[in-house]
Amino acid sequence: xxxxxxxxxxxxxxLLLLAPLFLIGRxxxxxxxxxxxxxxxxxxxxxxxxxxxxxQYIGYLKELKGSKKILLLPGKHQxxxxxxxxxxxxxxxxxxxxxxxxxxxSMQKQxxxxxxxxxxxxxxxxxxxxxxxxxxxxxxxHIDQFNGxxxxxxxxPGKHQxxxxxxxxxxxxxxxxxxxxQKLKLKTNLMRGSAExxx
Numbered sequence: 001x002x003x004x005x006x007x008x009x010x011x012x013x014x015l016l017l018l019a020p021l022f023l024i025g026r027x028x029x030x031x032x033x034x035x036x037x038x039x040x041x042x043x044x045x046x047x048x049x050x051x052x053x054x055x056q057y058i059g060y061l062k063e064l065k066g067s068k069k070i071l072l073l074p075g076k077h078q079x080x081x082x083x084x085x086x087x088x089x090x091x092x093x094x095x096x097x098x099x100x101x102x103x104x105x106s107m108q109k110q111x112x113x114x115x116x117x118x119x120x121x122x123x124x125x126x127x128x129x130x131x132x133x134x135x136x137x138x139x140x141x142h143i144d145q146f147n148g149x150x151x152x153x154x155x156x157p158g159k160h161q162x163x164x165x166x167x168x169x170x171x172x173x174x175x176x177x178x179x180x181x182q183k184l185k186l187k188t189n190l191m192r193g194s195a196e197x198x199x
Contacts, residue, residue: 034071035095039064042106049083049107050132050139057132060142081105084140120178121152126188131166
């Protein structure tokens, strides 16, 4: 049976319109290949600690759920959880396709860390509030932890390198020199940028 040219053309155009729907279904099926990591904070310090996967900072532990859940390709991945004044928590996980891996994180205080009574206080505000804050290349938390009443960061007198970064944004860096009992405020709004512009 031979179709008239107009009918054949209409049928062909209809198939072209439906093609994207089939492709979307195949892409969604491929997403089942990804594994998932669920972080469980064993103590309070773990909740606000920063998380790195394969060397890339991705956020603080408490927020990595729901729309920010961690989906990774199958294989081995290196996890590091850091917080100033605490020992680094490290773990290697090997994910299978579609597997959900729970990682219990407990942060232990670092021995020999002493804080002087002659500290200065630094408050930080800006957007996005979930951006990571580093002092002298040590992760100390995220912006949201240092912008409310009683939430100032304590710094020893002298020079300090401040860095604020988040994937997808340009990194902000500056040096501050603080004096004993000084109170400082820092405000920065990170600009959107590519991975190449990050520190």
